[in-house]
Amino acid sequence: MKQGIPSVRSAARLSVAPMMDWTDRHCRYLHRQLSREALLYTEMVTSPALVRGGALHLLDHDPAEHPVALQLGGSDPAELAEAARIGAEAGYDEINLNCGCPSDRVQSGCFGAVLMERPVLVAECVTAMRAAVDVDVTVKCRIGVDDQDPEQVLPDFLSRMSDAGCQRITIHARKAWLQGLSPKENRDIPPLDYDLVLRMKARFPHLHLSINGGIASLAAAREFLEAGLDGVMIGRAAYHDPSAILSAADPEIFGTGAAVAPEAAVRAMLPYIAAHLEAGGRLHQVTRHMLGLFAGRPGARAWRRMLSEGAHRPGANGDLVEEALATVLASAAETAEAQPV
Known part of the structure; x- marks a missing residue:
């Protein structure tokens, strides 16, 4: 071990x-x-x-x-x-x-x-x-x-x-x-x-x-x-x-540790994505595996669409991932506000 x-x-x-x-x-x-x-x-x-x-x-x-x-x-x-x-x-x-x-x-x-x-x-x-x-x-x-x-x-x-x-x-x-x-x-x-x-x-x-x-x-x-x-x-x-x-x-x-929120996993991926791009990789090679991270949550469709459509474009980088994450978080906040107290 x-x-x-x-x-x-x-x-x-x-x-x-x-x-x-x-x-x-x-x-x-x-x-x-x-x-x-x-x-x-x-x-x-x-x-x-x-x-x-x-x-x-x-x-x-x-x-x-x-x-x-x-x-x-x-x-x-x-x-x-x-x-x-x-x-x-x-x-x-x-x-x-x-x-x-x-x-x-x-x-x-x-x-x-x-x-x-x-x-x-x-x-x-x-x-x-x-x-x-x-x-x-x-x-x-x-x-x-x-x-x-x-x-x-x-x-x-x-x-x-x-x-x-x-x-x-x-x-x-x-x-x-x-x-x-x-x-x-x-x-x-x-x-x-x-x-x-x-x-x-x-x-x-x-x-x-x-x-x-x-x-x-x-x-x-x-x-x-x-x-x-x-x-x-x-x-x-x-x-x-x-x-x-x-x-x-x-x-x-x-029986170890604590649950990891998907948004935390996205943030943890950003340095990895930057290193991959620096080495000559393409964004979609990483983000194609991230499409289901927010399945069933508010903003999931927008998350998938933004990454699917944008990650293949020349020059696409971690900024796109951050923008997509911001969209998810905004959708979650709107959904929470709409819930009856």
């Missing part, structure tokens, strides 16, 4: 799911302004990209993001071991193997959810990765794919991961239908089976199991934790309404 930073095992009590095109370094920096405790994940990075492609820029992250985990995609044990070593040397606190993504591109590369059909290979990958790094090696999986019977497939998968030395596993409580459903449809159409995941915790009490899929509130997260699961991973809800999920996560889930 780095000084002043929660361990990944304790941080995994609540985590933000790895999401392609969403959980980049700017998104993670924003989320860290809302929660000091939650575990953050990168987008999936493929082992070929790191080992054969030399795409080390994909590992860029700010020290403030810790605790932060790198998710890898791949199926070659030696290549994954090397990618894990590169990730650990880059400073990541955990290396996670993706066994849940259902996209066509992932299937053609023999990684992601298709690996649920190859548990022996996954165990070999985990063993090789663990031998290469000192940080935790974890797995994110589905309950099964296509015509597999989750009641049989999932316990066998977990048993093999345990035998390979993997002690932390996140289970997306849906099947992935690799034939017949798009990646988007696979996020919603296959039914959720939370009870199966809870039964797996009872069956494998020594494993640290987190649940993922369709969880959209801190209240729901607390229910799963109180039911005995070790962690909850939230994806789209944490991205689209980060304040609702992360602002109160530290006091409500971890």
Whole structure:
């Protein structure tokens, strides 16, 4: 555990799911302004990209993001071991193997959810990765794919991961239908089976199991934790309404600190935005992740409109963010004044 930073095992009590095109370094920096405790994940990075492609820029992250985990995609044990070593040397606190993504591109590369059909290979990958790094090696999986019977497939998968030395596993409580459903449809159409995941915790009490899929509130997260699961991973809800999920996560889930107001998070982002622009970045690269900060609050629509329309313009900078924030605060004040005494 780095000084002043929660361990990944304790941080995994609540985590933000790895999401392609969403959980980049700017998104993670924003989320860290809302929660000091939650575990953050990168987008999936493929082992070929790191080992054969030399795409080390994909590992860029700010020290403030810790605790932060790198998710890898791949199926070659030696290549994954090397990618894990590169990730650990880059400073990541955990290396996670993706066994849940259902996209066509992932299937053609023999990684992601298709690996649920190859548990022996996954165990070999985990063993090789663990031998290469000192940080935790974890797995994110589905309950099964296509015509597999989750009641049989999932316990066998977990048993093999345990035998390979993997002690932390996140289970997306849906099947992935690799034939017949798009990646988007696979996020919603296959039914959720939370009870199966809870039964797996009872069956494998020594494993640290987190649940993922369709969880959209801190209240729901607390229910799963109180039911005995070790962690909850939230994806789209944490991205689209980060304040609702992360602002109160530290006091409500971890019992530390105080809730963070979204306007405080905006102000905390301003120096980061200035540094990003100074380094040649564009404002929209950061602010696209901030659009949902005020979801459900007065001024939210104006906030989204001002950032969406203005952040792409040449010369756009932090002044636009401050103007949009002032609009939100003015709307909140007007709403408060209109309330009956």
